[in-house]
Amino acid sequence: MKQLVFGCAVILCLTSGAPIKNGYEVGDTAKDFKLKNVDGKMISLSDWKDAKGFIVIFDCNTCPYSKAYNDRIVALNEHYVGKGFPVVAINANDPESSPGDSFDKMVSYSKKKGYAFPYLVDESQSVAKMYGATNTPHVYVLSRKANDLKVEYVGTIDDNARDESSVTKKYVEEAIDALLAGKSVPTTKTKAIGCGIKWKNS
Amino acid sequence: MTQMLTDLFKPNLNRKIALAYRMKYAFFAILLPLGYSASAQSGELVKLEKLQQIIQEEKNQIQVINFWATWCAPCLKELPLFEKLHNDRQDVRVRLVSMDMDLDPDPEKVRKFVLRKKIQSEVLILNERNPNAWIDKLEKGWSGSLPATLVVNNKTGKRKFVEKELHDGDLEKLIAGVL
Missing domain, CATH: 1.20.5 (Single alpha-helices involved in coiled-coils or other helix-helix interfaces)
Incomplete structure (x- = not known):
């Protein structure tokens, strides 16, 4: 009986201790994923044959910080897609606890905002967990060499959520500009100030 | 019967x-x-330094500092727990620190909200922007989302920080952890 209890305790430890504080640090190799886009198609990063990297953004429809950054995210894609760094937005929020972030709402939101980039649903939340995303918007700038995806920057978009005209540090742009120039990224990590991702059963 | x-x-x-x-x-x-x-003193605008000073100088009571915003749904869900604590416990000082100013420059919206919701706990409005510049000074483990709650006992030097929505009994456990 004692052994049985001990066995159960070990299993509990392994399962309950797993999801916290993992995810990617700068310098890690990121894994590709396959998620459903708002147009119904399944999308992977490997679908882009010529990309030099990606601006992966964990985002949603409802968070006031996501809304404040929405135009800037659209502009990031416009500015960098031609340079080989497309935006790939992912919504991982559980629609049960955040009904405004359901797949149908994602479809209408992306149409309304004129997203020229994929807006993917991470229904199982496994990609957000794998990357270690906690907030929205939470940016991961990845570079790609051969088929390896390297994490170059993790964090927020810039240093002024409220007022774009008062921004003094454009972290994401500076990271990509440095990568395009073959230089090292000046700031590799910031905190992704925003809303917590709405996890299932929490 | x-x-x-x-x-x-x-x-x-x-x-x-x-x-x-x-x-x-x-x-x-x-x-x-x-x-x-x-409630009369509620809604005071404070800079980070002032907030740190308030937290450090409280010697008599255990402080429960809740970081919230009027737009944050889970913050509003857990708000009654802090109000109840404020009413029930003489040994605990509840402070609700609004983080609204990072997105909206008008503190009056917060003050009106406090009046409308009849919030009885002390409310401070943090008059700071760009949390990346100062968030680590309050708590290194804070990823930058709301709600977040800091429990500080200056007598024991113990503190607890959580960054999630709290439920019944959670605050009591946090307080027990700083005794």
């Missing part, structure tokens, strides 16, 4: 109930001015 009903209408018991009610109202009458004085 019938026995209980007849009991209730016994004259003696009725007097007791009436007395209990009077005492209850007298109790509220004493509390009322205290409640007003607490």
Whole structure:
């Protein structure tokens, strides 16, 4: 009986201790994923044959910080897609606890905002967990060499959520500009100030 | 059941109930001015340095500092827990620190919200932007989302920080952890 209890305790430890504080640090190799886009198609990063990297953004429809950054995210894609760094937005929020972030709402939101980039649903939340995303918007700038995806920057978009005209540090742009120039990224990590991702059963 | 009903209408018991009610109202009458004085100072704008000073200088009470915003749904869900704590525990000082200013420059919106919701706990409005510049000074483990709650006991030097929506009993556990 004692052994049985001990066995159960070990299993509990392994399962309950797993999801916290993992995810990617700068310098890690990121894994590709396959998620459903708002147009119904399944999308992977490997679908882009010529990309030099990606601006992966964990985002949603409802968070006031996501809304404040929405135009800037659209502009990031416009500015960098031609340079080989497309935006790939992912919504991982559980629609049960955040009904405004359901797949149908994602479809209408992306149409309304004129997203020229994929807006993917991470229904199982496994990609957000794998990357270690906690907030929205939470940016991961990845570079790609051969088929390896390297994490170059993790964090927020810039240093002024409220007022774009008062921004003094454009972290994401500076990271990509440095990568395009073959230089090292000046700031590799910031905190992704925003809303917590709405996890299932929490 | 019938026995209980007849009991209730016994004259003696009725007097007791009436007395209990009077005492209850007298109790509220004493509390009322205290409640007003607490809400009168609500909504003060503070810089980070001032907030740090407030947290450091509180020597008598355990402080429960909740970081919230008017737009944050889970913050509003857990708000009654802090209000209850504020009303129930003399040994605990509840401070609700609004983070609205990072997105919206108008503190009046927060103050109106506080009045409308009849919030009794002390509310401070943090007058800072760009949390990346200062968030680590408050708490290194804070990823930058709301709600977040800091429990500080300056007598024991212990502190606890959580960055999630709290539920019944969570605050009591956090407080027990800083004793």
